[in-house]
Amino acid sequence: MKNKYYNKKENRRCDCCVHGVVSEYLEDVFCRKKGIMDKSDRCIHFKYDVLKRVPKSSSPKKDFKPEDFKID
Numbered sequence: 001m002k003n004k005y006y007n008k009k010e011n012r013r014c015d016c017c018v019h020g021v022v023s024e025y026l027e028d029v030f031c032r033k034k035g036i037m038d039k040s041d042r043c044i045h046f047k048y049d050v051l052k053r054v055p056k057s058s059s060p061k062k063d064f065k066p067e068d069f070k071i072d
Contacts, residue, residue, distance in 0.1 A: 015039040018047040 014020045014037045020029040022039070031037045033045040 012042050012046055012048075013039060014041050014043075014046075016048060016052045017042075017045075018049045019045055020052075022052075 014029040014031060015022050017029075017031070019032045020037070021032075022029050027039060029037050029039055029041075031043070031045075034043050037043070
């Protein structure tokens with residue numbers, strides 16, 4: 001079964017890796033295998049961690065009508 005939430009090419013980044021720890025103060029990732037890496041880098045030691053992925057936020061609906069706010 002194909003997973004529609006995970007795109008192998010898009011999410012293969014150091015900030016989604018088991019070995020990487022995202023820095024609070026820098027725009028870098030501390031990798032246990034390679035050292036300091038950029039968030040968008042990748043290496044051969046990549047292992048995906050589901051809990052580190054940040055989903056894209058959806059934009060709120062902007063075309064509201066007055067009828068949307070009425071309570072019947």
